[in-house]
Amino acid sequence: MFGLTALELARVQFGFTISFHIIFPAITIGLASYLAVLEACWLRTANPLYRDLYHYWLKIFAVNFGMGVVSGLVMAYQFGTNWSYFSAYAGGITGPLLAYEVLTAFFLEAGFLGVMLFGWNRVGPGLHFFSTVMVALGTLISATWILASNSWMQTPQGHQIIDGRVVPVDWLAVIFNPSFPYRLMHMVVAAYLATALFVGASGAWHLLRGNGTPAVRKMFSMALWMLLLVTPVQIAIGDQHGLNTLEHQPAKIAAIEGHWERPEPGAGVPLILFGLPDMEREETRFPLEIPRLGSLILTHSLDGEIPALKDFPPRDRPNSAIVFWSFRIMVGLGLLMLLLGLWGAWLRWRGGGRMYESRSFLKFAVWMGPAGLLAILAGWFTTEIGRQPWVVYGLMRTEDAVSPHGALQMGFTLALFVVVYFIVFGAGTVYMLRQVRTDPGRHPAEADEPGQAHRPARPLSAAPDDPRADTAGGAQTDSRS
């Protein structure tokens, strides 16, 4: 189909479904923690502004969570349907990690989600807050297990190969494999940043339309604090992650840098800012270089050396033409995030409400709304394409992992996924953005939008103003069981 082999179609299918999927959990991770913070503020201060923001973001969270669940279900089965040899080979390690993710995270999220979404008037404020915290905790536990699994595939250890399959011998070594701490921190912080950018863009959108209610200002301000404080942390984590990759997956770094040949001793490695890596010609064409900067960034010295692509046989080289650019997109977006945070801090410092009024700043914040998600995608493209041709690094090649389906069958399911995902997640995105457009400061019970009237989540219709009042009793009088 389209001249692609079954292997290529399987890879495109995995890339497509996982790229869609990662967007939703990233926002889920960030929003769940944000909601926990908002509810904590509401319980502490009894300021209705926090309660209104909680319910505003809760509705967006609900739509997003649903999309994360259904797109994630596909992932849980795709390992077996499309990558059966991988599953049979490495299931002894990735299986238990996935099972722990389900047991400790998915059930926790799902079990408390109902109360979080629909239980505002059914349980007391403390229990409701507890449910929110459990959901937020579940998202973080989930990230931990799945990144342990992914990191093990990138930097495997703690196993033996017995009878042609992976056997775990040291689970602590498997889980705390060399790239795991960096990848986990980098991803969780990325999820927080992506959410902060989304929240910030929503606030900026309302501010640009003259809706500068205290609730809008509050969420905008919170998002910018987050960006200001966390973007530099993320850059530092990213730097460390890069050094870790250099140690364990040097071919990936060489491909990211478009670095083909080792330089003369003592000359240092230049940083190629831009260029066109060419896998056939084995060079990076039209390079725009800064001498020695590559050495400085990657070895923290002026004449340090890093492995070059030509150190590796051609069949072991990742596709530099892609990861060179996906990496630069991620870094460029990160620098723009830093700029947004600093610009906001400067406007805030100058005072007089400039942060809420500067139109150029607000427009920039709106445009940066999807930047965090794009950076996450670019980063995952870099790390996943950069570890090719291996599915389990150094142990199993991707071409040996794929199920023996025909290209026609793979092409059919790929086309099906593409059509369904664009329809379903396109509609979901529209609904999320429509929810963003509603007024965060307005009592949701007054919402007159069509379809709202019977919204089961409609959590505020009878919400009391004081969270400390007992709300659990009244709502249960209609129970009959």
Place this chain on the structure above:
Amino acid sequence: MDVGIDLPLLWAVIILFGIMMYVVMDGFDLGIGILFPFLPERGDRDVMMNTVAPVWDGNETWLVLGGAGLLAAFPMAYAAVLSAFYLPIVLMLIGLIFRGVAFEFRFKASDRRRHLWDKAFIGGSVVATFFQGVTLGAYITGIRMSEGAFAGEAFDWLTPFSIFTGLGLIAAYALLGSTWLVMKTEADLQRRMRGLARAAAWAVFAAIVVISIWTPLTHPQIAQRWFTLPNLLWFSPVPVLVAAALYGLLRAARTESHSGPFVLALALVFLGYTGLGISLWPNIIPPQVSIWDAAAPPQSLGFALVGALLIIPVILAYTAWSYHVFRGKVRAGEGYH
């Protein structure tokens, strides 16, 4: 990790338990989607959906546990079963996507567009159920293996038997859904659900009878298992219990009982599930590969088992709490408040 316990056996029990939880719990969720066409009124549909809105996600998670548990404990079976049933599983997943998002989208859509998500909910529920049933039927029939991997054709799963089990499962989930709604609704909606529950009960009974005759006729290894001693003795109570459960269900659906029909529907589904288990045990890739042949290394089984045994009771506890919070009847217009 040789501690003298049969790890594959324990894991098989856990996975069987997880799948049973899934069938029962997502069964009534999916059943509600299957019953939607019989209730065209917006208000009825809102109530029906609201009875499961807070719990459906947890219910579906048992399916993820089934997949993850299979990968963890029996990677060879996970690889073979999912490859063999590639298309029905993908179609089931697509159905579950439409069904799952409809819960939120239906309430977010404009009045003009809502009917589309109602159709997505119906279509998604029916498609997901049908292909679960097809997969089940094809699984009973068996998987062609060679050197530890699936060695059949892309459409091996498509047989008259598997199509029939697909239809049978639609009836079973409709029964679970209608009896669940008898328990969770009242007045006119409940009355109509009582009628639908009776019809679904007869359909399930018919499906069980046909499958019970068809299975041994076309699957000699299962016939041998059923009709030899002492298996026959073990097996003999099952048909009697099925008949008793059906009789009780039809009675309960006619009386004032609110939860009786649901409990008996659970019993009926449980009996069908047990019959299936007896027919296949201890094979995990029918007709030959046993749970011991397909098991992961003991290091994998032991590590995951510790978590499963410690955590599943906790999951059951907070799941029960969530059901407790949302107990009672759901009424039109009031949603959850």
